[in-house]
Amino acid sequence: MPLNRNFPAAVSDALAAARRRFSERGLPHRAALVVLVFLLLAKAALVVTFPLGAILNRPASLVVTDREGRPLRGTLSAAGEWRLPVPLADMGRWMPAAAVALEDRRFYLHGGIDTIAIARAAWQNFTGGRVVSGASTITSQVVRLAVDRPRTPWAKAVEFSQGAALEFFMDKDEILESYLNSVPFGGNTRGVEAAARSWFGKPAKELSLAEAALLAGLLRGPAYYRPDRHPERALALRNRLIDTLESRGVATPQEARRAKAEPLPAGRRAISSARIQAAEAAARYGGAAEARDGYGRFRSTLDSAMQRLLTGELTAALGNMEPGVTAAAVLVENETGKVRGYVGNAREGTGSGASWVDCTLSPRSPGSTLKPFVYALAFESGRAIPATMLADTPQQPSGGGTRNFDRLFRGPVSARTALADSLNVPAVRILRAAGAENVLGLFRRLGFSQLTREAEWYGDSLALGGCEVSPLELARAYHTLAAGGLDSPLVWNERAGLSAGTRVISAEAAALTLDILKDTRRNLPLYGEAGADGKTVAFKTGTSYGLRDAWTAAVTRKWTLVVWFGDPSGRPHRGLVGLKTAAPSAVRIMLKLTKKGDPWFTLPPSVVRKELCALSGAPRNQWCPQSRRDLFIEGVSDAAPCSLHTMKEGEISIKWPPELEGFFTGRGNREAEQPLTITSPKDGAVYAVGAENNKLILSSKGGRGPVYWFVDGELAGDSGEGAPLAWKMREGVHKIAAADEYGAADEIEITVRNQAEDGTEELPLLEESR
Incomplete structure (x- = not known):
């Protein structure tokens, strides 16, 4: 019998039931009438003296259950x-x-x-x-x-x-x-x-x-x-x-x-459950006190199977990390907006330091995870499309200003490449083109509650993670992308539905952004396997300044997932790099939730594939030597033809914008004077690693000042001009880059194999090619 019944109403219901029982028991009509009159006269007294209210409304514990009604936590x-x-x-x-x-x-x-x-x-x-x-x-x-x-x-x-x-x-x-x-x-x-x-x-x-x-x-x-x-x-x-x-x-x-x-x-x-943070979050955001049923139970949207999947993957990933590092995750079902998985702290219940902190609610620096929304705003306003050429060049003549994570400058790149590779300089240029005030307004509409200052205070850092968001807020923002730009509060009550939502990003801009984030070129073996197996996952990584937070937000047609790794105290750890730490867990989870051949999002009718200049990304003109087809928003994207390729003195020439003209000129002068070149290892070389042979000497010549070494985008260390650096090898294909403080750089690729598997006993170098 459900609790919390209204007492007078219960009395009335009981009287009606009594009348039925008199009839069922065959009492004479007159006798039944006498008894009913007596009960009606006693009704007021019963309300005061009879303990039916105390029987019906005894205080009950609040029990938060999963979507199937299985208890998660009681209070x-x-x-x-x-x-x-x-x-x-x-x-x-x-x-x-x-x-x-x-x-x-x-x-x-x-x-x-x-x-x-x-x-x-x-x-x-x-x-x-x-x-x-x-x-x-x-x-x-x-x-x-x-x-x-x-x-x-x-x-x-x-x-x-x-x-x-x-x-x-x-x-x-x-x-x-x-x-x-x-x-x-x-x-x-x-x-x-x-x-x-x-x-x-x-x-x-x-x-x-x-x-x-x-x-x-x-x-x-x-x-x-x-x-x-x-x-x-x-x-x-x-x-x-x-x-x-x-x-x-x-x-x-x-x-x-x-x-x-x-x-x-x-x-x-x-x-009480040992893992309480998910149930507490569901009770808080789902309004459990008002939404619980007559037995004191609140049926949340949490799925116990999803909880086990998230917890298992995060716990496994933490096995090789420092004890101070933990992880958090939020999984949202796109169609309903319901939170199906929530891990506030993967070390919850272990008794380790800060294991009680619900990191899913903690404001942290998001790194590059906000870049997709900056690009979406530019796509929505027609200022850019995925093929638009951007300048990845120093913003100051000396080579100073915003730098990429690997300290390299690539010159002209498409917006598609810039976002997929998470380049910083093009993101800042997109931010400035879209307007910092407009970007800040979008972030606030997406639900990022910590952005309380003016746009001038944040400056270019708005595009680079110079603010704070929580993993739960980021999950809602990426769910907005998955919902075609419609923002709605996430749903925590299984009996509730998704609200109609508010348009904060155009459906066309959201589609272009997600199309970029499913780029299969990125350096993540798991994702490459996913693409080869017919599974599509869009994801964006983020690494905060000082290596304090590692993020990955991932989207499929059915799911939105945010994974965060970090130290609740805010201390930096060398391993906290989004692509290395958070992305494997996020992609692995999404692979387990995705079936081969699951459909991707359908493009809006106004998004078409158009023939564009392969270099500028604008609609091709008569002098553009090469073209490619890429996404374009009819009636919104700039339809002006390519202005980069022109005819000059009977020959096709390129009219570079100033930031690229200066980059090419400056790079040429520096290279003529003192080019930076990696001298060891050789590009394309194959090495064998063993128990006693696991160090590789990295050396270079040229450049000015300290040389910074990067392996697979992660800083491996720095050395003085011309000085070597020892790197501990690990199996796999690795990109090794060297860069000085003035933007001069060189990059090679090597392969490291297991010495025992290759049968090599003496020399670590198996083969070289240039």
Whole structure:
């Protein structure tokens, strides 16, 4: 019977039920009318004196469940008790049967007062010279549990009379359900569900005959028969009760024999879940206090299988990391906006430092994860398309200003390449073209609550992660991309639906952005395998300044996922690089959630593939020597033809914009004077790594000042001009880059193999090519 029923309404419902019962029992019309008149006259008095309100509205624990109704976490009730009410149908076979057979065997025959039991109790008490039996029924006990009265004969009489009246307000199953949900089992444990989870770590519906008999025995003395402290007493009583259940036909001899062989529980268990952050987030954002059902349960959107998947992948990834580093993740179902997975701290429950911090709610520097939204704004306004040429060049003549992570400048690149490779300088140029105020406004509309300052204060850093967002906020923002630019609050209540949403990004701009992020060229073997297997995952990595946060946001047609790795204290760690640390976990999760051949997003009608200049990215003119087809928004993207290629003195020439003209000129002068060249290892070389042969010398010539070395985009160290650096080899194909402070750079690619597998015994260098 659900809780929290309105008391006057319950009385009215009960009176209606009483009228039906009089009719069903065949009472004369006049007699029934007299009784009904009496009940109507007594209605006002019953509202004040009858404990129906206390019976119906006993404080219950709030229980957050997963989407299937399986409990994730419970909290103490307003009375400070663990009371987890469940329907009678969810109490299983044995507990209701044992309660009736042992506490009130004629429960379904009497009308709230068992006259046979009263007569027997009177005789036993008279002959024994003391109170031996009280003849209480389950119905009268429901009244007693609701109203605390002194244990006197008068109180007993009141309980019997009110119990008889209760039979007109509630049917037998409702009374039994109320009793089993309210009976105390010792301490602050009340009700069979809480007792089953406390003693056996399972729901009441899974209790065995032996377990139900033990709980029934605890009702007779929770402290006296406590099995972990008085196992002999508990075992003897349990077995006697099993014999009684067998003699009364509740259990067969075989069932009773097997039940007696079961061991007693060694101790009580914690009812509250060890991983509480997901349930607490669901309760907070889902409005659990108002949305819980009549049994105190709030059905969240969390999926237990998804929780296990996220937790397993993150925990595995943390196995080789420093103890101070942890991880968090949010998984959203795109169609419904429901949060299906939430890991606030992958080390939760381990007792390690800061394992109690819910990192999913913590504001952190997002690194490059906000760049896609800057590009989306530029696409939406028509200032750029994926093919648009951007300048990846120094912003100052000296080579200073914004730099890329690997300190290299690539010159002319397309917006598609710039975003896919997460280049910083082109992102800043896009930010300036779109307008910092406009970008900041978009970020705020996306729900980033920490952006409280003016655009001038953030400057170019808006595009590079110079602000703070939480993983939960970032998940909502990427879900907006997946939803075609419609922003809606994420859904935490399984019974609720996704709101209509507010348009914050055009559907066309969102489509172009996601198309770039599914680029298969990027250096992530797992993603390459995904593409080869017919699975498509769009993802964007991010690394905060100082190596404090590693991010990856991933999107498929069905799912949006954000994964974060970092130290809750904010300390830097060398391994916190988005592509290296967060991306493998994110892509691995998405691969497990994606089936081969799952469809990708459908492009909006106004997004077309158009023939464009291969260099400038603008619509091709008559002098453009090469073309390519790429995405274009009809009626929005700039339709002006390419202005880069012109005819000069009968020959096709390129009119570079100033930032690229200066870059080419400056680079040529520097290279003529002192070019930076990697001298070791050689480009294309193949090496073997073994236990005693695992260091490779990196050396260069030329350049000015310190030389910075990067392996697969991660800083490996720096050396003085012309000085070597030792790098510890690892298997795989690696890109090695060297760069000085003035933008001069060189890049090579090598392969490292296992020495034992290659059969090489002496020389680490297997082959060279240039």
